[in-house]
Amino acid sequence: MPRGVITLATDFGLRDPWVGTMKGVILSVTRDVHLVDLTHEIAPHDVLEGALALETAVPFFPEGTIHLAVVDPGVGGARRALVVAWGECCFVGPDNGLFTPFLLAPGWRAFELTAAEYRRPEVSRTFHGRDVFAPAAAYLALGVFPERFGAEVTDPVVLPWPAPRAVPGGLAGEVVHVDRFGNLITSIPAGDVEAAAAVVVGGRELPLVGAYAEIGRGAAAGLVGSSRRLEIAVREGSAAAALGIGRGAPVEVRTRSSSTKK
Amino acid sequence: MPRGVITLATDFGLRDPWVGTMKGVILSVTRDVHLVDLTHEIAPHDVLEGALALETAVPFFPEGTIHLAVVDPGVGGARRALVVAWGECCFVGPDNGLFTPFLLAPGWRAFELTAAEYRRPEVSRTFHGRDVFAPAAAYLALGVFPERFGAEVTDPVVLPWPAPRAVPGGLAGEVVHVDRFGNLITSIPAGDVEAAAAVVVGGRELPLVGAYAEIGRGAAAGLVGSSRRLEIAVREGSAAAALGIGRGAPVEVRTRSSSTKK
Amino acid sequence: MPRGVITLATDFGLRDPWVGTMKGVILSVTRDVHLVDLTHEIAPHDVLEGALALETAVPFFPEGTIHLAVVDPGVGGARRALVVAWGECCFVGPDNGLFTPFLLAPGWRAFELTAAEYRRPEVSRTFHGRDVFAPAAAYLALGVFPERFGAEVTDPVVLPWPAPRAVPGGLAGEVVHVDRFGNLITSIPAGDVEAAAAVVVGGRELPLVGAYAEIGRGAAAGLVGSSRRLEIAVREGSAAAALGIGRGAPVEVRTRSSSTKK
Numbered sequence: 001m002p003r004g005v006i007t008l009a010t011d012f013g014l015r016d017p018w019v020g021t022m023k024g025v026i027l028s029v030t031r032d033v034h035l036v037d038l039t040h041e042i043a044p045h046d047v048l049e050g051a052l053a054l055e056t057a058v059p060f061f062p063e064g065t066i067h068l069a070v071v072d073p074g075v076g077g078a079r080r081a082l083v084v085a086w087g088e089c090c091f092v093g094p095d096n097g098l099f100t101p102f103l104l105a106p107g108w109r110a111f112e113l114t115a116a117e118y119r120r121p122e123v124s125r126t127f128h129g130r131d132v133f134a135p136a137a138a139y140l141a142l143g144v145f146p147e148r149f150g151a152e153v154t155d156p157v158v159l160p161w162p163a164p165r166a167v168p169g170g171l172a173g174e175v176v177h178v179d180r181f182g183n184l185i186t187s188i189p190a191g192d193v194e195a196a197a198a199v200v201v202g203g204r205e206l207p208l209v210g211a212y213a214e215i216g217r218g219a220a221a222g223l224v225g226s227s228r229r230l231e232i233a234v235r236e237g238s239a240a241a242a243l244g245i246g247r248g249a250p251v252e253v254r255t256r257s258s259s260t261k262k
Numbered sequence: 263m264p265r266g267v268i269t270l271a272t273d274f275g276l277r278d279p280w281v282g283t284m285k286g287v288i289l290s291v292t293r294d295v296h297l298v299d300l301t302h303e304i305a306p307h308d309v310l311e312g313a314l315a316l317e318t319a320v321p322f323f324p325e326g327t328i329h330l331a332v333v334d335p336g337v338g339g340a341r342r343a344l345v346v347a348w349g350e351c352c353f354v355g356p357d358n359g360l361f362t363p364f365l366l367a368p369g370w371r372a373f374e375l376t377a378a379e380y381r382r383p384e385v386s387r388t389f390h391g392r393d394v395f396a397p398a399a400a401y402l403a404l405g406v407f408p409e410r411f412g413a414e415v416t417d418p419v420v421l422p423w424p425a426p427r428a429v430p431g432g433l434a435g436e437v438v439h440v441d442r443f444g445n446l447i448t449s450i451p452a453g454d455v456e457a458a459a460a461v462v463v464g465g466r467e468l469p470l471v472g473a474y475a476e477i478g479r480g481a482a483a484g485l486v487g488s489s490r491r492l493e494i495a496v497r498e499g500s501a502a503a504a505l506g507i508g509r510g511a512p513v514e515v516r517t518r519s520s521s522t523k524k
Numbered sequence: 525m526p527r528g529v530i531t532l533a534t535d536f537g538l539r540d541p542w543v544g545t546m547k548g549v550i551l552s553v554t555r556d557v558h559l560v561d562l563t564h565e566i567a568p569h570d571v572l573e574g575a576l577a578l579e580t581a582v583p584f585f586p587e588g589t590i591h592l593a594v595v596d597p598g599v600g601g602a603r604r605a606l607v608v609a610w611g612e613c614c615f616v617g618p619d620n621g622l623f624t625p626f627l628l629a630p631g632w633r634a635f636e637l638t639a640a641e642y643r644r645p646e647v648s649r650t651f652h653g654r655d656v657f658a659p660a661a662a663y664l665a666l667g668v669f670p671e672r673f674g675a676e677v678t679d680p681v682v683l684p685w686p687a688p689r690a691v692p693g694g695l696a697g698e699v700v701h702v703d704r705f706g707n708l709i710t711s712i713p714a715g716d717v718e719a720a721a722a723v724v725v726g727g728r729e730l731p732l733v734g735a736y737a738e739i740g741r742g743a744a745a746g747l748v749g750s751s752r753r754l755e756i757a758v759r760e761g762s763a764a765a766a767l768g769i770g771r772g773a774p775v776e777v778r779t780r781s782s783s784t785k786k
Contacts, residue, residue, distance in 0.1 A: 076473020211600020338735020
């Protein structure tokens with residue numbers, strides 16, 4: 001059997017040794033794993049940003065991967081700890097909506113992480129990533145079945161999910177993320193871009209293209225980006241800076257060409 | 263025998279390929295290891311911050327882990343290079359106090375890294391992380407005994423260690439670190455918090471709670487944090503920003519409730 | 525046979541899960557690898573900075589290492605995708621000059637990455653790191669020969685490479701990089717520093733020393749740094765800040781002592 005894969009996604013940042021500490025806990029249970037960082041720079045406490053990161057990355061991991069995700073403003077309070085079995089994968093983390101993209105369709109099963117034998121002996125009230133979630137991920141990698149961790153949960157927390165709505169002449173959505181390059185990632189999925197003729201954002205109508213390389217230098221355009229969503233980009237520049245907009249800004253795709261009136 | 267674990271903690275940052283280069287040197291000696299980053303964002307030349315990061319993370323790693331740490335303002339000068347055997351673990355790095363938390367109790371043995379066969383053939387005067395410490399860690403992972411690396415050192419450098427002192431009605435300490443969330447980590451250990459009724463910082467008296475989730479939204483409180491020290495936190499906010507204080511700020515815990523006079 | 529080593533160097537940053545996604549693709553092909561990050565903080569689209577990072581790190585990796593590098597402003601356009609066999613190593617990435625340091629001497633062979641069986645089934649026009657380069661690196665690690673990936677390329681893109689030029693009394697070069705510590709890395713190689721008596725930068729003449737520890741506190745000096753180039757450093761401080769200069773600034777080494785006139 002090949003070695004297991006555990007991914008880690010958190011809002012812990014890389015300055016403090018918290019991520020490394022979780023890895024120490026995992027390796028204390030099993031060393032027969034690959035540990036892969038998805039990101040630890042999720043904005044502090046931003047559960048939606050964490051969920052979007054998982055949605056983007058998870059489809060590219062092999063069957064059997066265990067995704068450990070911790071954006072956990074409610075740690076130490078009443079929120080439940082979860083393991084979610086989804087296809088051949090598992091998710092481990094707090095029950096606060098972080099796994100929303102995978103809970104929107106049927107087929108998942110969720111369990112509360114309560115079994116004492118799969119936690120650290122001493123569980124703090126500030127760091128369940130280390131004391132609850134990391135050991136759970138490690139035991140899953142060792143082959144412990146998800147249903148062994150605790151009682152089934154049928155009502156995990158699901159976030160309102162950013163989805164476009166129909167408007168006259170097209171679809172309206174919003175910017176959900178600004179990436180490192182200043183590209184504006186929107187809530188409009190790839191499938192809705194194929195029928196579109198143009199995108200309107202920040203009061204400007206922009207063309208739709210197939211690749212960054214088709215955008216004129218310094219110009220802006222819409223395209224289907226790496227997260228399979230409509231994205232607004234400026235060639236070798238920052239769309240966020242050039243257009244002066246950020247997360248939450250409204251975006252529309254037009255199914256027929258129509259000018260924006262100022 | 264399971265694969266060995268080598269952790270890496272440095273002030274090298276992640277922009278330049280220095281950490282990757284050290285890993286290349288390790289993997290040139292042995293591939294039978296897990297390489298785990300603790301942090302590479304220790305403030306440049308800040309040996310105390312490095313020592314605190316090690317103190318926090320090391321207890322969560324399995325027996326036999328080798329901790330390679332490089333915060334090394336004295337590289338190329340007279341400072342010694344060390345391997346420290348501590349319980350089942352080993353530390354490798356410069357002799358400048360980086361391993362202070364583990365040298366404060368008996369039981370360690372230290373050796374100077376001088377044996378030419380466990381260094382790179384050419385040793386630069388600017389990058390002992392690559393040329394001296396990384397190969398030493400790799401050879402330790404291969405099973406070379408610490409005493410093979412050089413002469414025993416009985417007087418490794420030990421930093422003055424931040425510890426609280428008794429004051430009327432309580433204990434006085436200081437903020438030793440500000441984490442990514444803006445939490446203020448103090449020099450007061452968990453054991454001294456249990457008997458306390460309140461914490462005074464920045465001229466304000468704050469309650470002590472058990473978890474972030476017990477703090478009112480936007481309010482500040484003290485609690486025992488993930489590093490097993492008193493920490494000042496603001497619920498889903500930055501205590502450093504809200505209170506306007508940082509590293510070095512004085513902190514007191516009160517064993518009996520007493521108001522702070524403005 | 526020991527497990528293979530794949531390094532990753534990109535300008536993707538660590539906030540978005542793109543690097544993790546590439547690792548998911550690699551591990552979907554083979555798990556018999558070590559994945560080592562060189563850097564993901566190359567300035568966006570800065571191919572020269574990426575090439576310099578590779579030049580610095582590659583010599584310290586074991587034979588057989590596969591270096592996956594993606595700084596790819598031309599993704600989705602006409603630029604070719606390459607595998608370059610260089611000694612016992614391979615490079616995988618866009619044909620835009622990223623591998624220049626290794627193409628300046630004879631002995632390499634390059635091939636265009638076109639074979640459909642070594643790509644992901646669906647290739648986007650925005651993320652060849654995930655869809656083209658990561659699977660190619662994984663198949664190389666599995667033992668697929670470079671020439672199997674496509675037609676031979678004899679004219680890969682080579683960048684103008686920063687090299688010093690002779691001037692009266694010495695050599696003239698420039699600052700090519702500012703590292704995390706504020707050290708100024710120059711285009712002047714170590715070999716040309718040995719014969720030099722002083723370095724002139726920002727209108728100041730500085731001494732040459734052998735190690736940081738030989739510089740007076742707060743003073744500036746030149747030395748051969750970890751990248752085997754002349755570097756300007758300030759003891760436990762930032763030379764970039766102290767001298768007020770950055771990338772592109774002219775630097776001269778003097779073979780005979782000569783004062784700088786103001």
